Amino acid sequence: MAVYTEVSDEDLVEFIAQYDIGEVVSCKGIAEGVENSNYLLHTTKSAYILTLYEKRVREEDLPFFLGLMEHLANKGIPCPQPLTAMDGKALRQLCGRPAALTTFLEGMWPRKIQPFHCEQLGRALANFHRAGSDYDLFRANSLSLDSWRPQFEQCRARAHEVHPQLTDTLAREVDFLETNWPRDLPFGVCHADLFPDNVFFIGKELSGLIDFYFACNDALAYDLIVCMNAWCFERDGSFNVTKARMLLSAYAKERPLSQEELNALPILARGAAVRFLLTRLYDWLNHPEGAFVKPKDPLEYLTILSFHQSVGDVGAYGLDKGALHG
Numbered sequence: 001m002a003v004y005t006e007v008s009d010e011d012l013v014e015f016i017a018q019y020d021i022g023e024v025v026s027c028k029g030i031a032e033g034v035e036n037s038n039y040l041l042h043t044t045k046s047a048y049i050l051t052l053y054e055k056r057v058r059e060e061d062l063p064f065f066l067g068l069m070e071h072l073a074n075k076g077i078p079c080p081q082p083l084t085a086m087d088g089k090a091l092r093q094l095c096g097r098p099a100a101l102t103t104f105l106e107g108m109w110p111r112k113i114q115p116f117h118c119e120q121l122g123r124a125l126a127n128f129h130r131a132g133s134d135y136d137l138f139r140a141n142s143l144s145l146d147s148w149r150p151q152f153e154q155c156r157a158r159a160h161e162v163h164p165q166l167t168d169t170l171a172r173e174v175d176f177l178e179t180n181w182p183r184d185l186p187f188g189v190c191h192a193d194l195f196p197d198n199v200f201f202i203g204k205e206l207s208g209l210i211d212f213y214f215a216c217n218d219a220l221a222y223d224l225i226v227c228m229n230a231w232c233f234e235r236d237g238s239f240n241v242t243k244a245r246m247l248l249s250a251y252a253k254e255r256p257l258s259q260e261e262l263n264a265l266p267i268l269a270r271g272a273a274v275r276f277l278l279t280r281l282y283d284w285l286n287h288p289e290g291a292f293v294k295p296k297d298p299l300e301y302l303t304i305l306s307f308h309q310s311v312g313d314v315g316a317y318g319l320d321k322g323a324l325h326g
């Protein structure tokens with residue numbers, strides 16, 4: 001359960017009194033999520049999400065995240081909107097942590113991914129990228145290429161505890177990525193963590209995107225391929241090419257991919273696999289004793305990485321080479 005910081009009734013009532021949102025009716029910790037403490041708050045006026053920022057979220061990045069949600073919501077992207085308190089500020093402190101309230105989005109994240117989910121995701125991601133194109137704050141991706149070697153070094157001595165080949169695989173892969181990582185692809189604001197548990201559907205319609213706390217400026221095609229890794233592999237580790245084709249082609253209908261982007265997809269996919277393999281590995285090895293949060297399995301991403309290491313070109317992702325560029 002992702003509640004790292006417990007909020008007492010007195011602290012909560014004092015916090016809520018700073019907003020014009022009525023009186024507290026209930027406030028329950030949310031079991032899902034791994035990064036922050038989230039509570040579902042009901043007041044006499046409405047339902048809200050209260051987030052206390054923990055772990056990887058740096059306080060100085062919060063204006064970027066909260067401003068982005070505001071910017072996107074104003075452009076019709078279905079995402080939470082930060083609430084400003086009566087003093088006009090959205091970012092506050094609660095129990096010694098930075099904290100904010102956002103609107104509650106209806107919907108459920110899909111437990112069993114179907115190709116139509118991937119198609120809607122592709123369209124929504126392209127719309128997100130378009131809507132973010134005039135957002136004027138900048139945040140570099142702190143979990144991209146430059147961070148992979150230091151993150152690996154933090155885990156190197158114990159990576160073999162998770163898998164006997166993991167140390168060698170990561171050492172070779174980080175070398176490969178440092179030499180070959182593409183640098184001139186179209187850049188923009190990326191969500192960078194658009195996993196199924198961050199995308200809500202009502203029935204068959206995508207109804208909301210949440211969890212903007214890894215958002216950053218990076219190659220737009222990297223964001224797309226983070227989604228492909230997260231949505232298009234089955235539980236047994238096999239790649240579902242139909243889902244990938246639906247995702248990539250729905251995206252490209254809204255934002256055509258250049259030939260350079262298409263050529264780069266396999267290496268972007270390797271980098272995106274390493275990015276989640278490393279944070280999961282760190283969390284797996286440094287899981288606090290007795291914590292309620294269940295760490296995610298790093299080996300899922302070792303399987304995904306192995307698949308992309310064997311890929312020659314985008315034909316493996318269900319695309320005709322060169323078919324999607326504008």
Ligand SMILES: Nc1ncnc2c1ncn2[C@@H]1O[C@H](COP(=O)(O)OP(=O)(O)O)[C@@H](O)[C@H]1O
Pocket residue numbers: 002030032033034035036037038049080102103104105106197198210211212213
């Ligand atoms: N705006 C929102 N509307 C509805 N539910 C939300 C909202 N934000 C978060 N949640 C709920 O909280 C859970 C954890 O949120 P998330 O932002 O993914 O946490 P974390 O950043 O800790 O991973 C989500 O799976 C969802 O159930």
Ligand SMILES: N[C@@H](CCOP(=O)(O)O)C(=O)O
Pocket residue numbers: 032033034035193195197198211276279280296
């Ligand atoms: N999506 C990441 C973990 C981050 O968790 P989230 O609940 O913030 O999406 C992963 O799967 O490793």
